[in-house]
Amino acid sequence: MPDEKPARAANIFDVARLAGVSHQTVSRVLNGLPNVRPATRERVEHAIAQLRYSPSPAAQSLVSRRTRTLGLIAPAVSDYGPTRIGMHFSMAARAARYSVNTITTVDDDPGAVRAAIEGLLRQRVDGIVLIVMDIGVVEMVRELDLSIPVVAAASSSRRSPLLVQIDQYRGARAAVRHLAELGHTRIAHLAGPARGADAIERVRGWRDELAERGLPAVDLVYGDWSAEAGYRIGREMDLEPGMAVFTSNDLMALGLMSALRERALGVPDDVAVVGFDDIPEAAFLYPPLTTVRQNFAALGELMLQKVLVALEEGQDETVDTPLATHLVVRESTRALVVDGDEPVGGLELPAPVEGVPGR
């Protein structure tokens, strides 16, 4: 028969009560300090055994310096990407028997993140991971030069040992390449925030892919990642039939397509749309959205792995290769038809860059 588990774990005060001593005395026994009478020590050790007491991480930390707690700093958004990364990091940490102390930063600027880091240091975490959206944060963290391991999930063209990332730049190039190969020559970009680390990398990918093909990179407008922004911008954007819009995330693409319906512009016949993220909704939108899939689970798990290696072997100086993205082709894009003629880009859809089924 299985043992009946106690409703709550015994704490140092339970041990003190049972042994008839102060909790300071229990603490002295636990820490192997002198000035405890042998009889008292025995009473305390007996109480510890009887209550199956195991010292709390707080008590242990005074001895071992380690708290087995990691700090997670995450932005105060419920967007799919940051949420999934944090969730998978937390699950992996728990599997490795680490606690996760989460700080949700309302503002995402370097100052707010720095205050969060200071808070976690006061709580004596063993390492810190950050899910970063603002481009200035990584530089700030690098300059702090912390004495504990730090890993940031953030996009940057400057590679650094403290970064883990998904290859936003190549993902964006794949999206633009797909549109160009369908015959589009005017490819706009509805970008994320101008200070958004991911957004900046996707703008760079859009610009470079167009440049390489001799196409103009002129239609660029910045949003704030929300469906609302996609809708608002989509109502006013300079659009003409035959155009394509590469949108920096799926939520803005969703809002954009809603605005296009109001303007009686069909997707993909009048305007082709590509998103980024592959949120679970993407396959069920009208029309189902062509987008760039990111592996958030792999990124969250990589964050933990990097922190643990740094804890065991000292700060890791390896610069990781960014994780690959996958273009998922659905119905919001197709080969462009000009004046009822044969499609410019060829009748057949090109195969997805890296083959992932759409549904």
Place this chain on the structure above:
Amino acid sequence: MPDEKPARAANIFDVARLAGVSHQTVSRVLNGLPNVRPATRERVEHAIAQLRYSPSPAAQSLVSRRTRTLGLIAPAVSDYGPTRIGMHFSMAARAARYSVNTITTVDDDPGAVRAAIEGLLRQRVDGIVLIVMDIGVVEMVRELDLSIPVVAAASSSRRSPLLVQIDQYRGARAAVRHLAELGHTRIAHLAGPARGADAIERVRGWRDELAERGLPAVDLVYGDWSAEAGYRIGREMDLEPGMAVFTSNDLMALGLMSALRERALGVPDDVAVVGFDDIPEAAFLYPPLTTVRQNFAALGELMLQKVLVALEEGQDETVDTPLATHLVVRESTRALVVDGDEPVGGLELPAPVEGVPGR
């Protein structure tokens, strides 16, 4: 001029190094223990002042019994509702200067949640909040009879002091009432999981509202909250023109509408659809979705408030009134037209139950 903040807070080892003593001696000084020579004590106190060292929560907890840390147990999902509740709880906790130790439970059954609670107790949190999806969890927590404050965000028809909740039952009744008032007599329900606490309350609301109106509550099918489930079920569901489907969340409604398009059933002309949640996407779907809005921010903040009151004044025995929902009427529902005649339910849309603009 503002002070230059140190790159990281000083820790007990920095103090020990500067004072030229062991960290155990620093700890003895901090805890007011005897057997420290006056000259040594003075050196330690001087180092503490010089480094502006404040004892870590771990060190303080041995003295004060409080860790100023709250445990949050959340399911491993990135769904809008649980994510927003957790986020707003964490933000409110931080504003109140509490740390949040998050455990993400991969499985949502009572056993997994119990293991998470035991983990948090070992970490000596001051209180625990849970975001519960499975109906069995609340009963399990009640039976544990923990000695620290516990608050669960969970739906239940059995009111309890440890619960905070949004009124799923009345929200569901409002959704069904809306459809009935538009002239619908066959109102199906695409429910959440059979063990889902929210799902069960919404089924109950659907059933009771239909019963009160003498309408049959026969079309009931269970999904798993995902858009994919809505799509899969929607492809096979027994549907006829003039029907309505009350869907237990917006994601399944999105998948359902995608399946209806494939079956050439128009929304709302052939089949009316109502969702639940009001996710940010809802206003931009095709057609924009009529749904029931929940105030997740208020719920997250209420969780913190209840824990803090319990910490200060002992476990609160107040049973809170569930928070109200708001019906948001958009374009996936409208007065039913039979055989091209006047709409059965009257030409005008009824005013939303509680007036909230659709966009």
